[in-house]
Amino acid sequence: MAEQEEKKASKEGSSHSVPALNKFMHPRNIYRTPPSFKQLASLYPNFRQFCTFDVSSKVHLDFSNPQALAELAIALLHKDFGLTVHLPSTHLVPTIPLRLNYLLWLQDVVNLWADRRKPDKFDLQQALLLQQAQKQEFLNQQQKENCEAMSQKAKDDSYYRSPVIGFDIGCGASCVYGLLGVKQCGFHMLCSDTDQEALSTARLNVSTNGLQQKIFVVESTKESLFSALQRPETLEFLAALRHKDGEVEPMDVDDSCSAEDAKGYLLDFTMCNPPFFSSEQETDSSSKSKKDRPPPNNAYTGRLHETVVEGGEVAFISRMIEESCQIKHKVRVFSTLVGAAADVKLVKQMLAAVSPAHSVVTEFCQGRTMRWGVAWTWCRDVCLEVVKSKKQISSVKPLLLNWPRTSHLSSQSVLGAWEAIDSWLRLIKLKAKVFKSSKYFVGASLKAYKVTWQNMRQRRRQENKKHAKPGSDCLNTDSLEGANTSDASICSPSEPDAGESNGQFDHKIDAKRRVSEAAVEDLEIDSRLNPIKKLKLETNDDEDQDDSDDDDNDGDHVDAQDEQINEDAHKDSVSVKQTGKPCLLKVNIFVKLVNNQVVVELHTLSGLLGREGANQLLTYLRNQSVKR
Numbered sequence: 257m258a259e260q261e262e263k264k265a266s267k268e269g270s271s272h273s274v275p276a277l278n279k280f281m282h283p284r285n286i287y288r289t290p291p292s293f294k295q296l297a298s299l300y301p302n303f304r305q306f307c308t309f310d311v312s313s314k315v316h317l318d319f320s321n322p323q324a325l326a327e328l329a330i331a332l333l334h335k336d337f338g339l340t341v342h343l344p345s346t347h348l349v350p351t352i353p354l355r356l357n358y359l360l361w362l363q364d365v366v367n368l369w370a371d372r373r374k375p376d377k378f379d380l381q382q383a384l385l386l387q388q389a390q391k392q393e394f395l396n397q398q399q400k401e402n403c404e405a406m407s408q409k410a411k412d413d414s415y416y417r418s419p420v421i422g423f424d425i426g427c428g429a430s431c432v433y434g435l436l437g438v439k440q441c442g443f444h445m446l447c448s449d450t451d452q453e454a455l456s457t458a459r460l461n462v463s464t465n466g467l468q469q470k471i472f473v474v475e476s477t478k479e480s481l482f483s484a485l486q487r488p489e490t491l492e493f494l495a496a497l498r499h500k501d502g503e504v505e506p507m508d509v510d511d512s513c514s515a516e517d518a519k520g521y522l523l524d525f526t527m528c529n530p531p532f533f534s535s536e537q538e539t540d541s542s543s544k545s546k547k548d549r550p551p552p553n554n555a556y557t558g559r560l561h562e563t564v565v566e567g568g569e570v571a572f573i574s575r576m577i578e579e580s581c582q583i584k585h586k587v588r589v590f591s592t593l594v595g596a597a598a599d600v601k602l603v604k605q606m607l608a609a610v611s612p613a614h615s616v617v618t619e620f621c622q623g624r625t626m627r628w629g630v631a632w633t634w635c636r637d638v639c640l641e642v643v644k645s646k647k648q649i650s651s652v653k654p655l656l657l658n659w660p661r662t663s664h665l666s667s668q669s670v671l672g673a674w675e676a677i678d679s680w681l682r683l684i685k686l687k688a689k690v691f692k693s694s695k696y697f698v699g700a701s702l703k704a705y706k707v708t709w710q711n712m713r714q715r716r717r718q719e720n721k722k723h724a725k726p727g728s729d730c731l732n733t734d735s736l737e738g739a740n741t742s743d744a745s746i747c748s749p750s751e752p753d754a755g756e757s758n759g760q761f762d763h764k765i766d767a768k769r770r771v772s773e774a775a776v777e778d779l780e781i782d783s784r785l786n787p788i789k790k791l792k793l794e795t796n797d798d799e800d801q802d803d804s805d806d807d808d809n810d811g812d813h814v815d816a817q818d819e820q821i822n823e824d825a826h827k828d829s830v831s832v833k834q835t836g837k838p839c840l841l842k843v844n845i846f847v848k849l850v851n852n853q854v855v856v857e858l859h860t861l862s863g864l865l866g867r868e869g870a871n872q873l874l875t876y877l878r879n880q881s882v883k884r
């Protein structure tokens with residue numbers, strides 16, 4: 257994939273090759289394919305004046321010139337997002353691919369709960385009907401009652417319609433997170449800064465793009481990072497966003513907080529690109545970068561107060577963490593960018609000291625630079641840990657199953673093996689969606705909302721009881737034999753379990769299974785306690801599986817696998833069905849030929865059960881494959 261991108265970029269006249277880290281960019285980041293400088297030069301004269309053209313008409317940009325960087329950012333924001341942005345030469349120039357990586361990751365985080373707010377088609381239809389009905393003067397009693405019921409439902413479901421609201425602490429003159437947050441992610445944004453010039457330019461950038469209804473820029477104080485939240489004009493802006501029919505709606509309903517707190521939620525998330533350096537010398541010497549990575553090629557941009565703060569980013573983030581404890585029921589998720597790997601460790605320690613319900617660290621890769629994102633929450637049901645970066649996903653080795661060379665299996669081919677797997681999955685009510693199929697490779701994605709691959713003996717007994725009547729259709733009990741029926745030869749190359757005796761492995765799986773079952777039980781209890789979420793765990797179906805190509809080209813299946821893993825993982829890090837059901841397991845299954853041997857790989861993408869769930873599912877498949 258990276259090679260294809262490189263070729264494309266080079267064809268389009270970009271002078272730069274695809275940097276190694278680009279392959280780990282967020283899958284939805286459009287700059288995974290570097291922009292064509294040739295095209296930008298032809299469209300934007302201000303950008304063109306900083307370009308040089310070599311004999312092969314490749315375009316070169318002088319990255320050491322801050323003005324050239326500013327014109328690049330201006331051109332990209334305009335061409336790719338339709339934004340007209342003024343960037344004063346005195347202020348920090350945002351690198352757009354990094355800003356986008358942070359926002360897209362936040363979008364994955366927000367989707368952990370905001371999916372529930374999206375009205376489904378049914379709701380929209382009902383709302384339309386309701387509107388029409390209300391316009392009719394003559395309604396019979398039945399219609400009136402229906403109308404009443406719909407109106408009640410609309411009120412109950414009001415949380416579906418709440419907008420996602422984020423807060424960028426320290427928006428700078430560009431107001432880049434606010435602008436991109438609205439344009440790329442559909443967020444509404446509150447943006448603060450302490451610097452007067454930054455504030456006025458940020459406001460100009462918002463109004464130039466006509467986004468005053470969606471972005472509010474507010475002054476903050478040096479003493480408190482969240483002080484802007486107390487300002488009356490901020491509260492007015494937030495209230496206006498949820499203002500409907502003369503009433504201010506609560507932002508959302510959250511089961512992990514008391515009803516009072518839930519109503520008090522002001523924001524979905526906060527974000528911040530903190531001042532990075534602790535002194536002027538540090539900005540000059542790039543010493544901070546050198547500790548962790550080669551010095552950047554880009555020119556240093558930004559004013560001292562923008563990038564320097566006493567104690568550096570660690571002190572700034574430490575304040576943020578402390579202050580976040582005071583407003584934990586006002587903000588669902590707090591987050592920050594971290595500039596150096598060494599600081600990530602310190603931030604993790606500081607977070608551990610305040611015991612949030614969940615926290616996560618991720619990597620942002622772009623060009624030759626890496627940055628980190630940290631998020632934390634006190635909301636019990638926002639499992640941040642499941643939102644993985646592309647790098648994390650790519651580095652996890654799949655679980656493997658070597659297809660047995662036994663005579664009872666009708667086929668030793670990839671397609672034959674897939675047919676068998678598909679039928680065994682259907683027996684436990686799982687339906688995989690094939691996105692690639694050829695003689696040499698089958699790739700399919702699978703989501704599970706209920707654990708149907710365990711406790712098969714128990715299930716079989718129940719089924720037998722149910723169908724005990726003579727002549728009634730009995731479930732094929734053999735086909736439901738479970739994970740714990742025989743030795744498991746599943747191994748993951750990355751796990752210490754690999755190569756251990758089967759007995760030991762089984763023992764571990766049992767222990768892990770108990771943990772997973774407990775997790776599912778917790779969810780079931782949750783669903784009983786929480787009527788809003790209605791966590792229905794009883795069915796599996798694929799109605800919201802991702803659409804993907806049924807493309808038969810097998811020439812580049814390795815790229816396709818990589819793409820699929822990551823695209824899928826980021827489309828819905830942990831999807832919650834419209835009904836509120838959380839995804840327990842999302843995997844990609846690859847069946848392929850390795851040294852003439854059919855091999856099955858299970859790539860864990862997401863889901864509350866994670867790798868343990870995938871392990872159990874593969875054990876089920878293995879047991880099916882060795883059964884006679």
Ligand SMILES: C[S@@+](CC[C@H](N)C(=O)[O-])C[C@H]1O[C@@H](n2cnc3c(N)ncnc32)[C@H](O)[C@@H]1O
Nearest residue numbers: 350426427428449450451476477478529530562
């Ligand atoms: C590194 S810049 C980030 C600017 C912009 N968000 C970006 O990513 O390009 C940090 C910003 O934080 C602002 N800042 C510093 N202390 C602050 C505070 N207490 N409250 C709000 N903003 C602050 C600075 O003025 C500066 O604009």
